[in-house]
Amino acid sequence: MTIDLGTPRQLDDAEREVLLADPRGYCAGVDRAVITVEQALDLYGAPVYVRKQIVHNKHVVQNLEKRGAIFVEEIGEIPEGETVVFSAHGVSPQVHRDAEARSLKTIDATCPLVTKVHNEAKRFAREQYEILLIGHDGHEEVEGTAGEAPESITLVERPEDVDHLEFPPDAKLSWLSQTTLSVDETMEIVRRLREKFPQLEDPPSDDICYATQNRQVAVKQIGAEADLVIVVGSGNSSNSVRLVEVALEAGAKASYRVDDASEIDEAWLEGVERVSVTSGASVPDDLVQGVLDYLADRGYPAAKAVNTAEESLVFSLPKELRRDMKAAGRA
Ligand code: 0CM
Numbered sequence: 001m002t003i004d005l006g007t008p009r010q011l012d013d014a015e016r017e018v019l020l021a022d023p024r025g026y027c028a029g030v031d032r033a034v035i036t037v038e039q040a041l042d043l044y045g046a047p048v049y050v051r052k053q054i055v056h057n058k059h060v061v062q063n064l065e066k067r068g069a070i071f072v073e074e075i076g077e078i079p080e081g082e083t084v085v086f087s088a089h090g091v092s093p094q095v096h097r098d099a100e101a102r103s104l105k106t107i108d109a110t111c112p113l114v115t116k117v118h119n120e121a122k123r124f125a126r127e128q129y130e131i132l133l134i135g136h137d138g139h140e141e142v143e144g145t146a147g148e149a150p151e152s153i154t155l156v157e158r159p160e161d162v163d164h165l166e167f168p169p170d171a172k173l174s175w176l177s178q179t180t181l182s183v184d185e186t187m188e189i190v191r192r193l194r195e196k197f198p199q200l201e202d203p204p205s206d207d208i209c210y211a212t213q214n215r216q217v218a219v220k221q222i223g224a225e226a227d228l229v230i231v232v233g234s235g236n237s238s239n240s241v242r243l244v245e246v247a248l249e250a251g252a253k254a255s256y257r258v259d260d261a262s263e264i265d266e267a268w269l270e271g272v273e274r275v276s277v278t279s280g281a282s283v284p285d286d287l288v289q290g291v292l293d294y295l296a297d298r299g300y301p302a303a304k305a306v307n308t309a310e311e312s313l314v315f316s317l318p319k320e321l322r323r324d325m326k327a328a329g330r331a
């Protein structure tokens with residue numbers, strides 16, 4: 001008798017299931033930022049310069065490049081007098097000054113929910129608070145927010161960082177955060193901050209945005225009992241990377257981030273019955289469809305959508321663009 005221990009058990013179709021998060025993908029701020037670049041290209045013609053990636057998604061950037069957008073790291077790379085779009089993640093006041101010094105025409109696609117955090121930073125700084133900004137060093141949003149009041153802001157990246165903070169007992173302290181963090185980890189940092197500094201004041205409203213929160217609630221729901229959670233999103237997309245972490249914390253047996261279906265390793269599917277799929281706020285839905293098609297080709301059934309929130313927020317385009325569109329008879 002031969003016993004083959006090496007061959008994985010073939011799963012019956014009935015045992016397989018694909019759950020699809022809803023909401024997932026584009027948020028209102030990303031939708032607005034991408035349309036801003038598209039409309040700017042239509043209105044002014046190529047090239048239109050964009051400072052940094054308009055949103056943190058490789059495919060979005062490549063598609064806009066094909067249409068004539070030129071992505072640069074810094075304002076100094078843009079010829080004088082050209083048009084520049086600022087990305088959804090926001091910029092510091094210094095970037096505005098640099099653009100002005102080069103006589104650039106600027107269109108600000110900063111998400112209004114990031115602008116809200118900038119305004120909170122300016123107000124707290126004006127009122128003489130020390131601001132503890134929870135976020136990731138080097139992320140563009142953090143650079144932009146910190147640039148509003150560099151002398152008043154201290155960055156806190158991890159819960160352990162709280163141990164090294166020192167402020168006088170009478171210091172006025174407040175906290176703010178990047179919009180795309182893990183809600184649970186941020187709340188843990190705030191808990192530690194408050195334990196150490198009881199005078200700590202909260203921001204007037206949540207800084208972690210509705211889209212980040214909704215996508216984390218959804219991935220907890222579909223991830224808790226999943227054998228595998230596939231998160232579509234780019235490696236520099238904070239909110240996408242957080243979804244992998246949240247899925248694992250919720251109980252998923254495995255979770256991976258991919259830019260698209262071509263990055264899926266077939267070995268991940270061995271013995272996997274329930275696959276759950278979601279995507280970050282900067283991810284076009286055709287990339288998710290590509291993942292679902294990949295699974296269907298390997299015998300998985302059609303995905304069941306699991307709805308955990310309704311989203312209907314829409315932001316109007318940047319005012320400088322709307323003004324020019326109107327003048328050109330396009331609004
Ligand atoms: O901030 P993050 O890295 O998640 O950016 P993103 O472009 O992937 O998502 C949308 C946003 C913002 C601000």
Ligand code: SF4
Nearest residue numbers: 027029030111179209
């Ligand atoms: Fe705005 Fe949130 Fe989208 Fe970022 S993830 S662009 S803060 S809505």
